[in-house]
Amino acid sequence: PLPLLVLGGGSNVILPAHFPGLVIHMQNQGFVVEGDQVRAQSGQNWHQLVAACCQQGRYGLENLALIPGSVGAAPIQNIGAYGVELKDIFISLKCIRIDSGEWETLSLQDCQFAYRESVFKNPASPRRLISEVSLKLSREPKLTLAYPGLQQQLAEQGLEPAAVSPQQVFNAVCSLRQSKLPDPAELANVGSFFKNPVIDAAQHRILKQRYPDLVSYPAGADFKLAAGWLIDKAGWKGERRGPVGVHNKQALVLVNHGGASSAQLMQLAGAIEADIREKFGISLEREPRLIDAEVGRA
Numbered sequence: 001p002l003p004l005l006v007l008g009g010g011s012n013v014i015l016p017a018h019f020p021g022l023v024i025h026m027q028n029q030g031f032v033v034e035g036d037q038v039r040a041q042s043g044q045n046w047h048q049l050v051a052a053c054c055q056q057g058r059y060g061l062e063n064l065a066l067i068p069g070s071v072g073a074a075p076i077q078n079i080g081a082y083g084v085e086l087k088d089i090f091i092s093l094k095c096i097r098i099d100s101g102e103w104e105t106l107s108l109q110d111c112q113f114a115y116r117e118s119v120f121k122n123p124a125s126p127r128r129l130i131s132e133v134s135l136k137l138s139r140e141p142k143l144t145l146a147y148p149g150l151q152q153q154l155a156e157q158g159l160e161p162a163a164v165s166p167q168q169v170f171n172a173v174c175s176l177r178q179s180k181l182p183d184p185a186e187l188a189n190v191g192s193f194f195k196n197p198v199i200d201a202a203q204h205r206i207l208k209q210r211y212p213d214l215v216s217y218p219a220g221a222d223f224k225l226a227a228g229w230l231i232d233k234a235g236w237k238g239e240r241r242g243p244v245g246v247h248n249k250q251a252l253v254l255v256n257h258g259g260a261s262s263a264q265l266m267q268l269a270g271a272i273e274a275d276i277r278e279k280f281g282i283s284l285e286r287e288p289r290l291i292d293a294e295v296g297r298a
């Protein structure tokens with residue numbers, strides 16, 4: 001059979017120059033708010049869904065504003081920002097199994113969500129075409145405002161965390177993202193290129209002694225490091241290698257200034273990974289999906 005590639009918004013994939021197969025681009029649009037949930041079609045633009053729910057005064061999606069891509073793409077990598085992940089508001093999804101053509105409804109548990117991971121990224125699990133996603137909404141304030149940048153943004157606008165509306169959080173998230181992250185429509189990028197590494201307390205202690213300004217957050221007994229900080233500290237921010245480079249405002253984002261091949265991008269990623277391993281003893285993991293031209297999946 002032909003290799004098959006399913007695209008949502010195409011905002012988190014690195015494509016080969018030529019794809020010799022069938023590309024399915026989901027175009028089913030729309031969503032309905034029913035009580036305390038919203039049911040959205042997979043081709044629906046994610047940000048517009050978030051905007052509409054916030055405008056209707058429903059809490060739940062506000063931290064996930066301005067994430068590029070479609071509703072159907074959101075579960076693939078369990079999208080997340082400012083302390084909220086899709087899994088926190090996920091109810092279920094409808095999909096078709098590509099091997100058998102059967103319809104399935106997958107629960108939160110079935111999706112096996114983890115940090116930027118899900119069953120859909122697992123090469124051993126059957127391939128599926130997501131058609132519809134149901135998410136939890138709330139009329140009561142349910143806010144996640146722990147992120148320092150988000151708190152600061154709200155404070156600058158004179159807003160009390162206890163009394164903010166979903167629309168106000170939405171606005172704050174939009175301004176924060178617009179100030180730091182390049183718009184993929186203007187400067188090609190796939191958002192965060194690396195996952196934030198988690199290290200144990202012993203390794204954290206050693207690094208913190210060497211770099212007192214290390215940016216890290218407790219994660220259970222371990223610590224999560226900001227990969228962007230490591231890359232910045234290693235001197236990569238704003239660096240260019242021909243047509244590809246590291247964004248000058250956020251070192252976690254690699255950019256294509258125009259005409260780059262995926263090989264050039266991978267070379268840059270490899271050079272950064274080697275440098276971070278040498279300087280900090282940490283192996284960075286890539287976050288976007290690199291599409292294999294032979295089989296059509298990452």
Ligand code: NAP
Nearest residue numbers: 080081082083146147148149180190191192196217226228
């Ligand atoms: P930021 O607020 O400047 O923070 C830098 C990093 O520190 C973030 O990546 C975040 O990790 C971590 N962090 C900050 N406050 C934290 C807290 N209170 N507890 C735990 N960890 C904390 O973030 P940014 O780089 O501008 O990105 C904003 C948000 O959008 C982040 O959540 C980021 O993950 C998300 N984002 C995701 C993608 C993607 O998945 N493609 C692309 C761009 C941005 P976390 O990554 O765990 O949040």
